[in-house]
């Protein structure tokens with residue numbers, strides 16, 4: 376099952392003097408469980424594109440199909456979670472609990488089961504259960520974003536869309552977000568992240584889509600992206616390349632400090648084994 380975007384074009388204010396083409400024959404697909412990073416300059420059409428994925432917008436031509444179903448179908452509502460660019464606008468509850476429980480309680484979850492779902496969602500979003508009785512509007516901007524994320528996760532979506540999720544997050548909340556993404560990666564959930572901060576998300580991305588003026592400028596794997604588009608390459612990747620040049624048997628397909636650490640430990644370990652042989 377997958378997302379299939381085929382030849383999608385979309386105009387704002389169509390048919391008026393203010394008509395503006397925001398997407399121009401965009402095509403790509405996302406396989407189940409894949410992590411895709413959608414990037415591009417401000418105004419390139421990223422938010423417009425993801426609003427098509429959860430059916431908020433309907434293409435003027437082309438189609439968006441999710442698990443073979445048109446993306447505007449109500450059947451898909453609970454399967455696609457969208458954390459908006461300004462997620463504070465997604466909050467409405469008097470308490471954090473009310474906010475995070477809203478979706479699952481509408482789907483019939485009650486009592487202990489509902490409490491457990493809220494607890495698990497707060498934990499997955501990196502938040503303490505202690506804030507459940509607070510007003511979401513009394514929290515910091517970063518925490519509000521994570522509460523909105525917990526609300527989206529509480530529906531256990533198959534597809535999770537995050538529009539510029541790191542904007543306005545302090546280092547601690549950023550770390551929570553990245554830890555949430557690490558937990559989600561590898562589960563049967565497809566994550567679609569929109570960000571112009573490419574290097575933040577490279578460690579997670581299976582695929583990268585670069586939009587330019589509403590058109591697909593590049594789509595491919597992370598390695599293809601780094602070879603053909605990215606400049607400069609991330610510092611940690613060039614560090615690994617330098618180690619290779621010095622004769623260390625490490626891979627240079629590394630995009631995060633954690634992965635570099637593990638790869639160096641692995642290489643040192645396997646050297647040790649060779650010496651003992």
Ligand SMILES: Nc1ncnc2c1ncn2[C@@H]1O[C@H](COP(=O)(O)OP(=O)(O)O)[C@@H](O)[C@H]1O
Pocket residue numbers: 387388395396397415416417418419420421422423424
């Ligand atoms: N509600 C709107 N009405 C008219 N034009 C819009 C609206 N939202 C976005 N646009 C225009 O559509 C283009 C794509 O916008 P958007 O999808 O928000 O880009 P991005 O998320 O990449 O910054 C931009 O030129 C933007 O000005």
Ligand SMILES: [Mg+2]
Pocket residue numbers: 421422423460
């Ligand atoms: Mg945007």
